[in-house]
Amino acid sequence: MRFLKQAFALTLALALLLLSGCADPAAREDESASRSVFAMDTVMDVTAYGPNGEKAAVAAVNRITELEQAFSVTIDDSDIYAVNHAYGKPVTVSDDTAALLSEALRFCMLTHGALDVSVYPVLKAWGFTTQDYRVPKADELQELLARVDYAKVQCDGNTVTVPANMEIDLGSVAKGYTGDQIMQIFRDNGVTSGMVSLGGNVQTLGSKPDGSPWRIAIQNPLGDGYVGVVEVRDEAVVTSGGYERYFERDGEVYWHIIDPATGAPAKNGVISATIVSGSGTRCDALSTALFILGADGAETYWRTHGDFDYLLVLEDGSIVVSQGIADRFTVADDWANHNLTVVTK
Amino acid sequence: MKKTSFWIILIAAVALLAGAAALWLHFHHPDAAVANIYLDGECIRSIDLNDVTEPEIFTVEGEIGTNTIQVEPGRIRVTHAECPDQICVQMGWLTSEGGMPIVCLPNKLVISLDDVPAKIGDAEIDGVVG
Amino acid sequence: MRWSTRQLSLMALLTAIALAIHVAEAQIPAPVPIPGVKLGLANIVTVWAMFSLGPGPALMILVARILLGSLFSGVMSLMYSLAGGLLCYCVMLLLRRFLTREQIWVASVIGAVFHNIGQILVAIVVTGTPAIVSYLPILLISGIAAGLFTGVAAQYLVNRMDKTK
Numbered sequence: 201m202r203f204l205k206q207a208f209a210l211t212l213a214l215a216l217l218l219l220s221g222c223a224d225p226a227a228r229e230d231e232s233a234s235r236s237v238f239a240m241d242t243v244m245d246v247t248a249y250g251p252n253g254e255k256a257a258v259a260a261v262n263r264i265t266e267l268e269q270a271f272s273v274t275i276d277d278s279d280i281y282a283v284n285h286a287y288g289k290p291v292t293v294s295d296d297t298a299a300l301l302s303e304a305l306r307f308c309m310l311t312h313g314a315l316d317v318s319v320y321p322v323l324k325a326w327g328f329t330t331q332d333y334r335v336p337k338a339d340e341l342q343e344l345l346a347r348v349d350y351a352k353v354q355c356d357g358n359t360v361t362v363p364a365n366m367e368i369d370l371g372s373v374a375k376g377y378t379g380d381q382i383m384q385i386f387r388d389n390g391v392t393s394g395m396v397s398l399g400g401n402v403q404t405l406g407s408k409p410d411g412s413p414w415r416i417a418i419q420n421p422l423g424d425g426y427v428g429v430v431e432v433r434d435e436a437v438v439t440s441g442g443y444e445r446y447f448e449r450d451g452e453v454y455w456h457i458i459d460p461a462t463g464a465p466a467k468n469g470v471i472s473a474t475i476v477s478g479s480g481t482r483c484d485a486l487s488t489a490l491f492i493l494g495a496d497g498a499e500t501y502w503r504t505h506g507d508f509d510y511l512l513v514l515e516d517g518s519i520v521v522s523q524g525i526a527d528r529f530t531v532a533d534d535w536a537n538h539n540l541t542v543v544t545k
Numbered sequence: 546m547k548k549t550s551f552w553i554i555l556i557a558a559v560a561l562l563a564g565a566a567a568l569w570l571h572f573h574h575p576d577a578a579v580a581n582i583y584l585d586g587e588c589i590r591s592i593d594l595n596d597v598t599e600p601e602i603f604t605v606e607g608e609i610g611t612n613t614i615q616v617e618p619g620r621i622r623v624t625h626a627e628c629p630d631q632i633c634v635q636m637g638w639l640t641s642e643g644g645m646p647i648v649c650l651p652n653k654l655v656i657s658l659d660d661v662p663a664k665i666g667d668a669e670i671d672g673v674v675g
Numbered sequence: 676m677r678w679s680t681r682q683l684s685l686m687a688l689l690t691a692i693a694l695a696i697h698v699a700e701a702q703i704p705a706p707v708p709i710p711g712v713k714l715g716l717a718n719i720v721t722v723w724a725m726f727s728l729g730p731g732p733a734l735m736i737l738v739a740r741i742l743l744g745s746l747f748s749g750v751m752s753l754m755y756s757l758a759g760g761l762l763c764y765c766v767m768l769l770l771r772r773f774l775t776r777e778q779i780w781v782a783s784v785i786g787a788v789f790h791n792i793g794q795i796l797v798a799i800v801v802t803g804t805p806a807i808v809s810y811l812p813i814l815l816i817s818g819i820a821a822g823l824f825t826g827v828a829a830q831y832l833v834n835r836m837d838k839t840k
Contacts, residue, residue: 402672419675439674533591552781556819563815570809586803635708646806650710650798651751657806
């Protein structure tokens, strides 16, 4: 009788053991390391997967701090602060600043000045840098626009010269460059899967640990929720939208994306411009430029250069996507009844 | 001790009520036909079956494998499932006329017909731009 | 709890029988493609044990059968079987006080209904999708039908065993 009891108990115990063995989650290969840091006026989230993730995430955060020191317009020992306060004298800058500025100037040229790193004095006049918003008078803008011309900014090796009455700001490309740099740090540390979210910019390395693409949602420029989701691998996704920073005066909305041609907020029919490409810097520069260029200008630029894909949300709520992301863009259901146009080559 | 007739009446009543509810569910035509696809409790996609013009086939990655979902104008079904019981495949089409949700319990997949699209779950989104 | 050798060997035997029935039934393809719809023949053993051996042995047999059964049908089904089985057990335990020896089949019917309710609750929790509650009516009906079948079988079994005593 004892034996039977024990046998019964043993069978039960054995069953439980086997079951718990099965239920034990397999060793997780997708362990991840995440860090959040506040830099460049935004919260940055770094996530790296795999055994080297921890090391890579720490290195990435250090790099972010380093880059902010170089690019900030307000930190008074930054490279940018130095060139803006040199009154036309040449200034020797760090490798990062030189690399980013020359890349930014290249996009200023490619976009024929739709992107202009020297638009900063106008941005200040509108109060977007201090949140002390005002609407400058037309003649004030004319006077300021005379001081806006990226072509007068010289970048020769590590020597940068900005004319005395001009000021530059790399805010429209700094986060994109930071994303590129973090991807490099991930690779250097042997990380093959990772993502960084830089306050509205997202950049990805490889695929998700399970091999599926990263799913990046594009914020709804007209309200809550998302326009849709785009699937990416090894790419950056950057959106510029008028809703990000704006103020209202006398029923008129003024946003922070300034058209260097007019000195006023760019209103060419676009309310949100998203760029997908392998380079964060390119995405960042073109999201601003295509927002300013409008739907037709964006299409022309894309046909000419084509090393990226884009998605625009227009004033009337219609969506325009270039063919390269048409297949990997899923429109959110509350946007399904909006017009969607695919631009093909 | 209750009489046997009491139990018979009780069981019959429950059966009748359930039958009525089942019939109502079966013949009740929803005002709209939005197929909400849930994976592990999060809505990953909402498809208005009445708005479908182009047939589409896509797969979703669940707990134990993939489910292949086929969408045609007015209907949706699971065509392949990497699960042992294959119940979700045998369930066949869920049409815009209404019907019970398609479920794959092993993969935690549910396709249910609702009047409105469910909010797309944040779990299916890795990042947000804008 | 002190069980006699006779009782213990009977329990072991019944567990083996229940498990064999359970495994055999799992080989039969589902009659309708609705999750949770099945005959639950192994419940005949639980019902009989509940009314002939008492609640203690019935619980042991039930739990042993479910745990061992999940070795065959996978851990995924364990939660569903446990939730359904234990809820069914509790209801039958309660009903035992109100039923005569000729009404045992009633316990099986109501037990089967609660077995399905337990399973649907687990399914809602596991999938996180309350929408599948719409399966409740059809599962209630299938539970009543399956419960009637197994209940009548268990009733016959009890009647026969009582006579042979």
